Amino acid sequence: MRAHGTSEGLRARDVRVTLAGRCVLDGAGVSVPRAQVTALVAPSGAGKSTLLRALVRLVATDRGSITLDGEDVHAIDPRDLRRRVGLVAQMPVMLPGSVADNLRHGVDDLGDDELHAALDAASLDAASAVRVARELSGGERARVALARALTRRPEVLLLDEPTAALDAAAARRIGESLRGLRDRGLAICVATHDAGFVAAWADRSEGLP
Amino acid sequence: MSAILAKIVAAAGFAGVAVALAVRMRLGLAREIALASLRAGVQLAAVGAAIALVFRYPALAFVFVGVMVLTAGLTAGGRLRGLPGARRRALVAIAVPALVATGALLLVGAFALSARAGVPTAGILIGGALAATTLTGRRLLESLVDEAGEIEARLCLGDDARGALAPAVRRAVTTGLIPVIDQTRSVGLVTLPGTFVGLVLGGASAAQAAATQLVVLLALVAVELGAGLLLAELTQRALIEPGERVALPHVDR
Numbered sequence: 001m002r003a004h005g006t007s008e009g010l011r012a013r014d015v016r017v018t019l020a021g022r023c024v025l026d027g028a029g030v031s032v033p034r035a036q037v038t039a040l041v042a043p044s045g046a047g048k049s050t051l052l053r054a055l056v057r058l059v060a061t062d063r064g065s066i067t068l069d070g071e072d073v074h075a076i077d078p079r080d081l082r083r084r085v086g087l088v089a090q091m092p093v094m095l096p097g098s099v100a101d102n103l104r105h106g107v108d109d110l111g112d113d114e115l116h117a118a119l120d121a122a123s124l125d126a127a128s129a130v131r132v133a134r135e136l137s138g139g140e141r142a143r144v145a146l147a148r149a150l151t152r153r154p155e156v157l158l159l160d161e162p163t164a165a166l167d168a169a170a171a172r173r174i175g176e177s178l179r180g181l182r183d184r185g186l187a188i189c190v191a192t193h194d195a196g197f198v199a200a201w202a203d204r205s206e207g208l209p
Numbered sequence: 210m211s212a213i214l215a216k217i218v219a220a221a222g223f224a225g226v227a228v229a230l231a232v233r234m235r236l237g238l239a240r241e242i243a244l245a246s247l248r249a250g251v252q253l254a255a256v257g258a259a260i261a262l263v264f265r266y267p268a269l270a271f272v273f274v275g276v277m278v279l280t281a282g283l284t285a286g287g288r289l290r291g292l293p294g295a296r297r298r299a300l301v302a303i304a305v306p307a308l309v310a311t312g313a314l315l316l317v318g319a320f321a322l323s324a325r326a327g328v329p330t331a332g333i334l335i336g337g338a339l340a341a342t343t344l345t346g347r348r349l350l351e352s353l354v355d356e357a358g359e360i361e362a363r364l365c366l367g368d369d370a371r372g373a374l375a376p377a378v379r380r381a382v383t384t385g386l387i388p389v390i391d392q393t394r395s396v397g398l399v400t401l402p403g404t405f406v407g408l409v410l411g412g413a414s415a416a417q418a419a420a421t422q423l424v425v426l427l428a429l430v431a432v433e434l435g436a437g438l439l440l441a442e443l444t445q446r447a448l449i450e451p452g453e454r455v456a457l458p459h460v461d462r
Binding site: 056057058059060074078079080082083086087089091092093094095105106145148149152 | 363366453
């Protein structure tokens, strides 16, 4: 992981997104400061996923500002942005091959130590590296997706409903992983409507209009 | 009975047998077979008349080939709904490799530089390009929908848009080329292709027929690969937006 200073992290203000001619998000925003777990709380369908995708420029915004440490994200190369701001989808898709192949995708210089550190940070044991990624359970996939995002050495992590379809034990492991990453200085945002998870693991919460 | 009349009678006989079998077995296909047979007869008669006209006025060959390309583009484009500008892109994907290859074959002397040689050569290559374009395009569009999650996962991991689309593009181009590769592999063993049969029936030697078939077949491989790659490239250009974003299409299936 990179060392992090006292910079402000990721911040979005007054974001509007129009998809296929329909406004799906208007006036949305969130602040994701360093070394904190921020919960983005809103009911299903309120636009949480769209906002997260807008933060990493997977969808275009037609209004508003999004900054990373004060820099407009549109001034950052999208590939660099998506490495610096890791997005873990609600239903993470595994790429072909092993767990290690997934973690090494696009990170050619990833050493074994760093691979194992990412697995450990996501509460996965080293032996899981050789497993076939597409044969994992939902909870394991969620943690592999988290570890995979970590191998990009991100500054910010965005997680979309990370506990959806997970049992209590798997959700607790995700929460423990996030707390450990927060303590290392990462800015973390969890979009969720799971009030129990927010109460147990979030430092602060924000809503959507 | 003249040879032409004998062929028409034989063709009608086969159509009659197929219709009778369909009726006897209650397949519900009799009407469709009868109409398809009739339509084929009318179309071939029209094409025969048009080609006779082209042979008399060779400049009309350009019009004839243009109509073939246009029809192929509209046909393939109609099967690629969901892709913006599908007909225009399909037309380019078919026309460029098919016409370049036709021109090359005529210019190097593989076939005589005449309407009599040029029109059938273009027809075969346009037909091959049409098949490859349709197959590649359909497979690509389906992959883009089915694998939307994987494409987005790759983007999230820092791949550029082309890198994220690359596995789907490779699979589509490969799929589009399977029929012509199989045809090339099995030529002479499983089937005797149309060019070979036509030349032999027309009185050419077996060696002449084989050489002509070989050049047509291998030109088809190149043309179909070119058409598939060109369509894939044009599709990517249509879908990739600024900021390494991919606007995934919607496909009705």
